[in-house]
Structures are given as structure tokens and as C-alpha cells.
Amino acid sequence: MQTAPVKPLKPWFQVIDDVGDSIVWSEFFGNENPVELDIGCGRGLFLFTAAQKNPDINYLGLEIDYREGRRTAERLKKKQMQNARVIGGDCNVVLTKMIEKHSVSAAHVYFPDPWWKKRHHKRRLFTQEFTGILSDVVQPNGHVHSWSDVAEYFDIIRSLMDAQPNFNALTAAPERDPADDMDYQTSFERKKRKLGLPIYRGLWQRKTLAG
Numbered sequence: 001m002q003t004a005p006v007k008p009l010k011p012w013f014q015v016i017d018d019v020g021d022s023i024v025w026s027e028f029f030g031n032e033n034p035v036e037l038d039i040g041c042g043r044g045l046f047l048f049t050a051a052q053k054n055p056d057i058n059y060l061g062l063e064i065d066y067r068e069g070r071r072t073a074e075r076l077k078k079k080q081m082q083n084a085r086v087i088g089g090d091c092n093v094v095l096t097k098m099i100e101k102h103s104v105s106a107a108h109v110y111f112p113d114p115w116w117k118k119r120h121h122k123r124r125l126f127t128q129e130f131t132g133i134l135s136d137v138v139q140p141n142g143h144v145h146s147w148s149d150v151a152e153y154f155d156i157i158r159s160l161m162d163a164q165p166n167f168n169a170l171t172a173a174p175e176r177d178p179a180d181d182m183d184y185q186t187s188f189e190r191k192k193r194k195l196g197l198p199i200y201r202g203l204w205q206r207k208t209l210a211g
């Protein structure tokens with residue numbers, strides 16, 4: 001049986017190995033606009049909505065699940081969006097090896113996988129090392145946004161971020177009623193709010209570089 005050919009989605013979707021060793025933002029997006037990351041972008045509701053709302057900001061989604069990443073990229077391609085892209089692969093590789101330090105104006109990490117079982121907690125994205133990585137990639141005065149519906153994991157995220165010496169905690173925007181079914185920050189926010197679950201929101205600002 002023949003398998004369906006994989007649809008070409010470049011430049012909206014590329015896997016890490018096809019991107020090259022490093023990313024120069026002005027070449028990647030073809031302009032000098034600020035760049036924001038959606039780490040674990042999933043189905044890309046945030047990426048898509050934010051990119052449409054802010055044409056002068058470039059958005060890059062990082063997604064380890066190629067199927068999800070490609071699905072997001074298909075939506076971006078359909079609208080021929082010039083300021084949003086997805087890279088398929090482990091965000092840690094992109095963050096630590098491929099992008100220039102302090103080169104992004106915001107990192108959004110919405111609903112990172114909670115890995116419920118205790119023996120799986122080591123797979124969670126947020127660790128002390130990860131908050132250090134965020135502090136290396138976000139530019140001075142830039143922001144990290146992270147939301148979750150899992151109180152226990154969010155407490156850990158908040159403690160780790162608050163303990164990271166290069167960030168100051170700010171007050172995140174309060175919850176608001178959605179105007180329609182697409183008016184949620186992410187697909188996970190929509191799913192969890194429809195279940196009536198509380199959403200915990202965190203916002204931190206990168207301090208200026210020392211010295």
C-alpha cells in the first residue's frame with residue numbers, strides 16, 4: 001500500500017534538522033521585527049491569533065509532536081501568514097543551540113504537559129535548568145508567560161520562576177469572558193475552562209543584563 005506524500009509546508013513548518021545549525025531571526029522571518037516564542041504550541045491557536053493581531057511581531061512555535069506542528073502550519077499556510085512559523089522538534093535544542101542569546105522579546109509556555117505520575121515528573125519541561133534557559137534567551141525587559149490548569153505543577157513553575165534571579169514576577173492579566181469559541185489564549189485553555197477548571201496564570205519580566 002502506498003502512503004500519502006507528506007505535503008510540503010516550508011517555510012511554515014520545518015523540522016530542526018532542516019533548519020540548519022543556527023537561526024538568524026532577520027533571515028528566518030525576512031525582517032527585523034521582534035520575535036516571540038510559543039513553546040509547545042500544540043494546535044497553534046495562540047500562534048495563529050497572536051500573529052494575526054500583531055503583524056509587526058514574528059511568532060515561532062516549537063512543537064515536539066510533528067503532527068500537531070504540521071497541523072498548525074497548515075493553518076498558517078492557508079492564510080499565507082508571513083509572521084508565524086513552526087519548528088518541529090525539542091524546544092530545548094532550539095533554545096540552547098540554535099538561537100542567539102537574549103534575542104526574543106517573549107516566551108509563551110501555555111499548559112506544559114503535567115506528566116501526572118510521580119515517576120514521570122522528571123519529564124516535565126519546567127526545571128531549574130529550563131528557567132535558566134529562558135533567562136538566557138529572553139531579552140532584557142522581555143517576558144515569560146506561563147499558564148496551567150494544574151495547581152500543583154503551576155506552584156512549581158511559579159516557585160522556579162520566582163527563584164530565578166534574572167526574572168521579576170509581574171501580575172498576569174485576569175481571566176476574561178471569551179467573545180466566541182476562538183477567543184481563548186490556547187486550545188487547552190478553552191478545553192479546561194469549558195470543564196470549569198481554574199486557570200493559573202504567570203507573568204515574569206527579564207531583568208536588565210548585569211554589568
Ligand SMILES: C[S@@+](CC[C@H](N)C(=O)[O-])C[C@H]1O[C@@H](n2cnc3c(N)ncnc32)[C@H](O)[C@@H]1O
Pocket residue numbers: 039040041042043044062063064065068089090091092109110111112113125186187188189
Ligand atoms: C498540553 S499541550 C499544550 C499545547 C498548547 N500550548 C495549548 O495550550 O493548547 C503541551 C504541548 O507541548 C508539547 N511539548 C512537550 N514537550 C516539548 C518539547 N520538549 N519541545 C517542544 N514541544 C513540547 C507537546 O507535544 C504538546 O503539544
